Amino acid sequence: MASEEYTKEAVNAVNRLAKRGAYDYATIHTLFNTSPILHVSFIDPTHPFPIILPMIGCTGSFSSPSSDPNASPQDIYIHGYVSSRLFKTPTTSATEEGLPITVSATFLDGLVLSLTPFHNSCNYRSAVAYGYASLVTDSDERMYAMQKITNNILPSRWENSRVPPTRAEISSTSILRIKIHSASAKVRTGGPSEDRADLKNKELVKGTWTGVVPVWYQWGEPMPGKENEMENVQGYIEDWRVKESQLGRVKAYEAIEEEGK
Amino acid sequence: MASEEYTKEAVNAVNRLAKRGAYDYATIHTLFNTSPILHVSFIDPTHPFPIILPMIGCTGSFSSPSSDPNASPQDIYIHGYVSSRLFKTPTTSATEEGLPITVSATFLDGLVLSLTPFHNSCNYRSAVAYGYASLVTDSDERMYAMQKITNNILPSRWENSRVPPTRAEISSTSILRIKIHSASAKVRTGGPSEDRADLKNKELVKGTWTGVVPVWYQWGEPMPGKENEMENVQGYIEDWRVKESQLGRVKAYEAIEEEGK
Numbered sequence: 348m349a350s351e352e353y354t355k356e357a358v359n360a361v362n363r364l365a366k367r368g369a370y371d372y373a374t375i376h377t378l379f380n381t382s383p384i385l386h387v388s389f390i391d392p393t394h395p396f397p398i399i400l401p402m403i404g405c406t407g408s409f410s411s412p413s414s415d416p417n418a419s420p421q422d423i424y425i426h427g428y429v430s431s432r433l434f435k436t437p438t439t440s441a442t443e444e445g446l447p448i449t450v451s452a453t454f455l456d457g458l459v460l461s462l463t464p465f466h467n468s469c470n471y472r473s474a475v476a477y478g479y480a481s482l483v484t485d486s487d488e489r490m491y492a493m494q495k496i497t498n499n500i501l502p503s504r505w506e507n508s509r510v511p512p513t514r515a516e517i518s519s520t521s522i523l524r525i526k527i528h529s530a531s532a533k534v535r536t537g538g539p540s541e542d543r544a545d546l547k548n549k550e551l552v553k554g555t556w557t558g559v560v561p562v563w564y565q566w567g568e569p570m571p572g573k574e575n576e577m578e579n580v581q582g583y584i585e586d587w588r589v590k591e592s593q594l595g596r597v598k599a600y601e602a603i604e605e606e607g608k
Numbered sequence: 609m610a611s612e613e614y615t616k617e618a619v620n621a622v623n624r625l626a627k628r629g630a631y632d633y634a635t636i637h638t639l640f641n642t643s644p645i646l647h648v649s650f651i652d653p654t655h656p657f658p659i660i661l662p663m664i665g666c667t668g669s670f671s672s673p674s675s676d677p678n679a680s681p682q683d684i685y686i687h688g689y690v691s692s693r694l695f696k697t698p699t700t701s702a703t704e705e706g707l708p709i710t711v712s713a714t715f716l717d718g719l720v721l722s723l724t725p726f727h728n729s730c731n732y733r734s735a736v737a738y739g740y741a742s743l744v745t746d747s748d749e750r751m752y753a754m755q756k757i758t759n760n761i762l763p764s765r766w767e768n769s770r771v772p773p774t775r776a777e778i779s780s781t782s783i784l785r786i787k788i789h790s791a792s793a794k795v796r797t798g799g800p801s802e803d804r805a806d807l808k809n810k811e812l813v814k815g816t817w818t819g820v821v822p823v824w825y826q827w828g829e830p831m832p833g834k835e836n837e838m839e840n841v842q843g844y845i846e847d848w849r850v851k852e853s854q855l856g857r858v859k860a861y862e863a864i865e866e867e868g869k
Contacts, residue, residue: 358655383823384716384732388649388658394619395708396738396789397649397658403730447656455645455825460845461833463770464758465777469664471645477657497725501821509724509812516726528657538833546835551770556842558832560762560849562644564716565826567857570864571819572722572799574807581817584721588821596828603831 351418358477359529366608369532373417376406378474378532380416380499382452383564387425389448389480402426404450405499409488409524423450423476423525424483424492445479448525454595456602457559461539462551468535470559470602476530483522492522503583537607559603563595612679619738620790627869630793634678637667639735639793641677641760643713644825648686650709650741663687665711665784666760670749684711684737684786685744685753706740709786715856717863718820722800723812729796731820731863737791744783753783764844798868820864824856 352371353359361368369375379385387400406421408414414421456470483489493512497505512520539557546552566588569580613632614620622629630636640646648661667682669675675682717731744750754773758766773781800818807813827849830841 358652358657383719383730384714386647386660386712386714388660388710390651390656390658391619394738395651396619396710397651397708399647399649399660399710399712399736401712401714401732401734447658449649449657449660451647451660451662453645453647453662458644458761458827460762460765461769462835463773463777464754464766465773465781467758467765469644471662473662475660477655493725497728500719501721504721504728505725508722508816509806509809512724512726516724520726538831539835541835545770548770552835552837554838555769556830556832556838556840556845557836558830558841560830560845561828562825563828564823565853565857566719567822567824567860569817569819569821570799570861571817574723574800574802574813575818576813577815577817579817580819584817584821592826596826599828600831 353527353530355531356529359475359531361531361533367533367535369534370530372419372421374532375474375476375530376416376421378452378454378472379423379450379476380405382454383500385425386451386453387448388451389446403496403500405496407492407495409491412491420527423478423527424496425450425480425523425525426493426496426520445481445526448478448480450476450478450525454598455562456599457561459539459559460557462541462545462555462557466540466542468539470535470537470599472532472534474530474532476525476527478525478527480523480525483524486517488524489517489520489522492524493520501584501587507581507583535608536602536605538603540607561596561599561603563599564592565595566592614788614791616792617790620736620792622792622794628794628796630795631791633680633682635793636735636737636791637677637682639713639715639733640684640711640737641666643715644761646686647712647714648709649712650707664757664761666757668753668756670752673752681788684739684788685757686711686741686784686786687753687757687781706742706787709739709741711737711739711786715859716823717860718822720800720820721818723802723806723816723818727801727803729800731796731798731860733793733795735791735793737786737788739786739788741784741786744785747778749785750778750781750783753785754781762845762848768842768844796869797863797866799864801868822857822860822864824853824860826856827853
């Protein structure tokens with residue numbers, strides 16, 4: 348699998364609790380493509396604090412659109428209203444390769460409760476990618492990315508709404524392409540770990556519930572907008588939101604059963 | 609309310625869609641204290657990419673512990689296994705005030721579906737704080753922060769588990785205190801907005817469901833760990849996870865009903 352993963356180097360190596368680390372395309376790209384929110388960070392040279400923006404996006408490969416994201420390198424396409432801030436950033440921080448940027452996808456899968464607060468933890472899956480961002484200027488690539496991002500969040504929505512976008516829409520949409528330099532994932536699974544001394548304390552053990560409270564994104568019953576004229580929610584929307592919630596639930600419970608890491 | 613909010617300045621001003629911005633302590637601190645995951649970003653001078661770490665934390669004020677976070681300035685206390693990376697960062701990027709750091713809390717409240725992908729959006733609530741991080745070295749303050757963070761995620765867990773921490777536990781826990789320099793929140797509510805031209809397209813309107821699919825964190829039925837000896841989950845845990853899920857659900861639906869911003 349060595350050819351199907353990101354190279355481990357200083358910036359992306361998971362050092363602490365290294366067994367929780369993963370570098371393969373499948374794990375990392377799946378996290379970016381299933382997290383409904385990505386956090387994007389970049390440096391604004393006008394002050395000392397990095398910027399963090401919540402945005403939406405997914406992986407893609409415009410030059411090789413049929414490539415399998417589980418087995419091939421990908422770019423990350425990001426779309427967001429706030430991206431104007433990104434590109435007002437003085438170019439001093441951007442290199443020829445683009446603006447250095449970090450993208451993170453995080454799922455919380457559960458709260459892990461042990462006998463003592465010190466051993467409480469969380470089950471989670473998170474990916475982080477370091478790369479260089481550029482504004483997509485080519486209309487075809489913008490269209491590719493808009494379609495990809497729309498259908499990544501809700502499959503078939505693109506075909507089931509008014510497309511193609513108008514020229515004005517295409518020209519006023521900011522799409523970022525991030526060339527990934529390196530990436531890694533980190534996953535925590537299992538139940539609580541305990542100190543031996545605490546386990547010997549029978550009163551404590553008998554009086555303290557320990558285990559995991561699972562958590563997932565629940566997509567609820569859709570609410571029609573003021574302009575909606577369809578009596579029922581379309582099947583592909585219902586199917587998606589029910590399946591997505593079930594998948595989140597299954598992942599959260601599976602994480603508990605997996606060998607702890 | 610001017611005295612109960614963060615000053616608007618270049619770094620935290622919400623410029624695009626300014627009506628979505630908020631600067632008051634109540635909105636901002638509530639987001640930090642209810643989001644189960646915070647994203648923390650800082651600069652590692654050894655490479656061009658900012659670091660993003662998912663961590664847990666909440667607001668607090670060790671010097672004025674009874675101060676109301678809805679009406680008073682607060683610090684943010686952060687705890688995480690990975691924080692070692694934070695403090696291996698060469699001190700060249702840290703000033704006397706501490707290491708410049710950015711903390712973000714984001715809730716996704718719904719997917720907003722319009723007639724055309726260009727007008728799709730998300731309902732969300734997000735806060736971002738810019739500040740200076742220092743490792744907490746004082747044992748009392750560490751204890752204060754550990755208790756605060758534990759009970760912030762699950763009320764009463766501290767008192768209902770083995771406390772106080774041992775000296776070894778206290779000394780091996782890394783707690784960060786972030787002095788907030790500035791902060792802001794951004795909230796998007798309401799349903800889809802549409803183009804007039806699309807609304808005149810009767811076939812499109814009659815064939816395209818539009819509205820909002822709400823989403824929230826659902827805390828599921830707790831799973832006991834291997835070492836658990838309590839037959840039933842304790843009431844304060846059940847109460848919390850049911851209430852927390854309901855609150856998330858209510859927030860997601862309320863966001864749809866609120867005037868769009």
